[in-house]
Amino acid sequence: MQKCIKCGKVDGIIRAGFLRGQQRYHCKLCSHFFVLKSNQPQPTKSNNPITIVDVANFLGVSISTVSRALNNKSDINQKTKDAIIQAAIDLDYKPNFLAQSLNKGSTHTIGVIVPDVGHPFFASVLAGIQQVANNTGYRIIVCHSNESYRIEVLNTETLMACRVDGILISHSKETTEFDHIKKITEKGIPVVQYDRVNSELNTSNIIHQDFKGAFNLVEHLISQGCRRIGVMSGPKEMQICKTRIEGYKAALQKHGIEINNDYIVHSNISYGEGEQILNYFIGLENPPDGIFAIVNRNAIEMMKAAKEKGIKIPDELAFAGFGDDILAQYFEPPLTVYNHFPTRIGEIAIRMLIENINNKSNFNPYSKIVEGELIIRKSSLKKGSCL
Amino acid sequence: MQKCIKCGKVDGIIRAGFLRGQQRYHCKLCSHFFVLKSNQPQPTKSNNPITIVDVANFLGVSISTVSRALNNKSDINQKTKDAIIQAAIDLDYKPNFLAQSLNKGSTHTIGVIVPDVGHPFFASVLAGIQQVANNTGYRIIVCHSNESYRIEVLNTETLMACRVDGILISHSKETTEFDHIKKITEKGIPVVQYDRVNSELNTSNIIHQDFKGAFNLVEHLISQGCRRIGVMSGPKEMQICKTRIEGYKAALQKHGIEINNDYIVHSNISYGEGEQILNYFIGLENPPDGIFAIVNRNAIEMMKAAKEKGIKIPDELAFAGFGDDILAQYFEPPLTVYNHFPTRIGEIAIRMLIENINNKSNFNPYSKIVEGELIIRKSSLKKGSCL
DNA sequence: TTGAAAGCGCTAACAG
DNA sequence: CTGTTAGCGCTTTCAA
Numbered sequence: 001m002q003k004c005i006k007c008g009k010v011d012g013i014i015r016a017g018f019l020r021g022q023q024r025y026h027c028k029l030c031s032h033f034f035v036l037k038s039n040q041p042q043p044t045k046s047n048n049p050i051t052i053v054d055v056a057n058f059l060g061v062s063i064s065t066v067s068r069a070l071n072n073k074s075d076i077n078q079k080t081k082d083a084i085i086q087a088a089i090d091l092d093y094k095p096n097f098l099a100q101s102l103n104k105g106s107t108h109t110i111g112v113i114v115p116d117v118g119h120p121f122f123a124s125v126l127a128g129i130q131q132v133a134n135n136t137g138y139r140i141i142v143c144h145s146n147e148s149y150r151i152e153v154l155n156t157e158t159l160m161a162c163r164v165d166g167i168l169i170s171h172s173k174e175t176t177e178f179d180h181i182k183k184i185t186e187k188g189i190p191v192v193q194y195d196r197v198n199s200e201l202n203t204s205n206i207i208h209q210d211f212k213g214a215f216n217l218v219e220h221l222i223s224q225g226c227r228r229i230g231v232m233s234g235p236k237e238m239q240i241c242k243t244r245i246e247g248y249k250a251a252l253q254k255h256g257i258e259i260n261n262d263y264i265v266h267s268n269i270s271y272g273e274g275e276q277i278l279n280y281f282i283g284l285e286n287p288p289d290g291i292f293a294i295v296n297r298n299a300i301e302m303m304k305a306a307k308e309k310g311i312k313i314p315d316e317l318a319f320a321g322f323g324d325d326i327l328a329q330y331f332e333p334p335l336t337v338y339n340h341f342p343t344r345i346g347e348i349a350i351r352m353l354i355e356n357i358n359n360k361s362n363f364n365p366y367s368k369i370v371e372g373e374l375i376i377r378k379s380s381l382k383k384g385s386c387l
Numbered sequence: 388m389q390k391c392i393k394c395g396k397v398d399g400i401i402r403a404g405f406l407r408g409q410q411r412y413h414c415k416l417c418s419h420f421f422v423l424k425s426n427q428p429q430p431t432k433s434n435n436p437i438t439i440v441d442v443a444n445f446l447g448v449s450i451s452t453v454s455r456a457l458n459n460k461s462d463i464n465q466k467t468k469d470a471i472i473q474a475a476i477d478l479d480y481k482p483n484f485l486a487q488s489l490n491k492g493s494t495h496t497i498g499v500i501v502p503d504v505g506h507p508f509f510a511s512v513l514a515g516i517q518q519v520a521n522n523t524g525y526r527i528i529v530c531h532s533n534e535s536y537r538i539e540v541l542n543t544e545t546l547m548a549c550r551v552d553g554i555l556i557s558h559s560k561e562t563t564e565f566d567h568i569k570k571i572t573e574k575g576i577p578v579v580q581y582d583r584v585n586s587e588l589n590t591s592n593i594i595h596q597d598f599k600g601a602f603n604l605v606e607h608l609i610s611q612g613c614r615r616i617g618v619m620s621g622p623k624e625m626q627i628c629k630t631r632i633e634g635y636k637a638a639l640q641k642h643g644i645e646i647n648n649d650y651i652v653h654s655n656i657s658y659g660e661g662e663q664i665l666n667y668f669i670g671l672e673n674p675p676d677g678i679f680a681i682v683n684r685n686a687i688e689m690m691k692a693a694k695e696k697g698i699k700i701p702d703e704l705a706f707a708g709f710g711d712d713i714l715a716q717y718f719e720p721p722l723t724v725y726n727h728f729p730t731r732i733g734e735i736a737i738r739m740l741i742e743n744i745n746n747k748s749n750f751n752p753y754s755k756i757v758e759g760e761l762i763i764r765k766s767s768l769k770k771g772s773c774l
Numbered sequence: 775t776t777g778a779a780a781g782c783g784c785t786a787a788c789a790g
Numbered sequence: 791c792t793g794t795t796a797g798c799g800c801t802t803t804c805a806a
Contacts, residue, residue, distance in 0.1 A: 049550075049574065052783065052784065077791055098782085099489055099782070102800090103784050127505055142528075144514070326658075485798085486801090488782090490802085
């Protein structure tokens with residue numbers, strides 16, 4: 001007959017049903033239920049995952065003891081702990097993250113909203129975020145707003161429903177209303193805006209040196225002899241566009257060049273728009289001799305179209321764009337850019353967020369600006385100049 | 388004095404504490420607790436989110452009634468339902484996804500493991516997945532294995548802990564062991580492998596026409612007069628590399644060209660490796676006159692290096708690569724590729740997974756092959772030929 | 775048509 | 791050192 005694993009007595013033992021196909025016993029004397037630990041760990045073909053209860057019954061201990069052992073608490077007998085940990089391994093127990101989070105009120109998960117994962121800039125930002133998340137033990141849920149305001153709002157709702165500990169967001173091109181973000185911050189959920197930010201919101205944010213970058217690029221074009229500099233910008237309301245245009249204007253002013261609104265074009269900065277804008281520029285009575293694109297990809301598109309028309313780059317028309325990536329490097333001629341180190345943006349953004357999460361009560365949102373770097377390439381380097 | 392909102396009587400009413408700063412009442416006669424609905428919805432500055440209990444107390448109904456109303460169940464009075472829905476809106480109640488999932492045993496979430504989000508191919512696959520997920524109401528958790536086997540295993544564990552309903556995976560370059568996937572399928576969690584698959588696993592999978600694509604590309608190079616065709620492949624064990632090399636060999640054989648192992652180079656298909664491989668090729672006694680790269684990015688790198696050495700493309704050395712993207716289109720000369728429609732891969736993969744999720748009991752894993760398309764560009768089109 | 779109560783899997787406070 | 795118990799927020803019987 002079976003011995004009780006608790007009190008060691010044989011007399012009180014009765015069969016008490018089955019646990020996952022294994023005979024379960026009950027000791028009337030010490031009123032303990034238990035299942036004998038079989039030597040060959042059962043195949044666990046059952047669909048419902050092993051829970052802490054299974055582990056507890058398996059060894060005839062209580063669930064709190066199991067919880068303590070598995071969470072490395074101090075007040076537990078080393079032997080019990082070892083046995084439980086071994087049992088957990090044998091049974092292939094995995095904690096249920098949902099239950100843990102529900103109980104703890106914190107998911108250790110960060111929501112990231114990205115307007116466009118296909119864009120190399122955001123892909124790199126994401127890589128930076130992932131990197132830090134891995135090292136700090138945070139989970140990431142990535143939502144893709146696809147440059148749509150409506151989806152962005154849905155994303156925030158999804159993330160709130162998932163009870164993420166904090167949110168990293170870069171707004172869609174369409175976004176001009178920010179109530180969805182206010183709602184989140186009012187609930188005390190930390191938010192960090194990156195790249196495309198709205199500075200009126202009471203959140204931390206991290207941006208590039210949009211002004212300085214634009215200023216430097218345009219000043220560089222001027223230094224190469226350009227006097228009629230066109231700019232392909234994005235949506236009028238987008239803060240980064242505004243700031244970059246300011247940088248553009250400041251550079252012109254500094255060098256005594258008049259600002260001509262014909263040279264300032266707003267677009268949707270979608271892929272494929274570059275050619276059309278180039279056509280507009282070269283159709284002007286006094287076409288530009290230099291073009292600054294607020295998004296590098298559009299600069300490439302314009303260069304491609306210009307090349308096809310036989311326009312000489314950079315001598316007849318020089319190009320510069322915001323943001324570096326492989327296409328800017330590999331295109332012929334390679335594009336002069338202001339590199340804004342996207343991976344670093346991601347890393348810093350998530351660090352700021354985690355700082356905020358760990359210190360919710362007395363945290364004051366702040367802004368950070370990442371230093372960029374002017375990279376001069378052949379798209380703007382005219383004859384007679386040298387690198 | 389206050390009237391009971393349930394029985395309408397005044398006599399039994401006593402104060403019964405506070406709910407979120409609002410006076411709460413108890414009617415002794417009908418033993419109901421309730422809070423008066425204030426006209427100005429309170430600011431809810433409190434950090435802990437509104438729960439179903441708050442909504443219930445707010446109206447003096449039970450939580451099950453609230454649950455019914457919010458889940459659009461039939462057995463509920465229309466007026467009660469309307470009132471509850473209004474109250475939920477007023478209080479800005481959002482269901483707790485964790486609690487729902489814990490209760491239901493299903494999260495309506497799909498885990499996606501991606502080796503490298505920075506790669507345009509995977510970015511496009513992801514876009515396809517996202518698209519379908521949005522339309523079908525599934526949530527997505529994206530995990531980035533960063534081409535590391537160790538992280539890939541961690542990812543699977545994270546996703547299991549999150550109790551995702553299914554997993555989409557493309558393996559890291561390092562992955563040659565697949566026990567972590569077996570573990571998942573044994574637990575009855577549907578898995579679909581995409582692109583980099585292991586066909587010995589009992590899961591659905593979706594791949595390109597790797598054989599045919601390689602065959603077509605190489606045959607095209609042969610048609611352009613190439614007779615010594617080098618191939619830059621990836622890790623030896625990777626199934627797609629094996630298959631593509633088979634396609635390469637088959638094309639040579641069909642045209643009576645001897646296979647020369649000097650022309651078959653295995654690499655890590657990391658960015659930046661192209662130049663080194665090119666140097667190897669042109670250092671051979673009998674250097675190739677055509678190169679087929681298993682990853683398009685490497686082909687571009689090799690072309691860049693070749694251009695810098697003054698090698699004429701395609702006349703002295705022609706190039707072709709697997710997979711299309713913007714760089715292949717914009718590089719000078721543009722690269723001949725086999726386009727494998729990554730977005731479609733993503734869409735189909737997630738559809739297969741959802742099909743499996745909805746039909747767990749009698750679902751037989753199957754494989755799908757997405758038709759690709761040969762795109763001939765200048766990198767391989769020799770003089771005398773025309774498009 | 776509604777409410778009470780059990781339970782999803784887990785943690786933690788409180789008793790022994 | 792270990793067990794009992796009360797939740798976390800929700801859905802879902804079962805009763806009324």
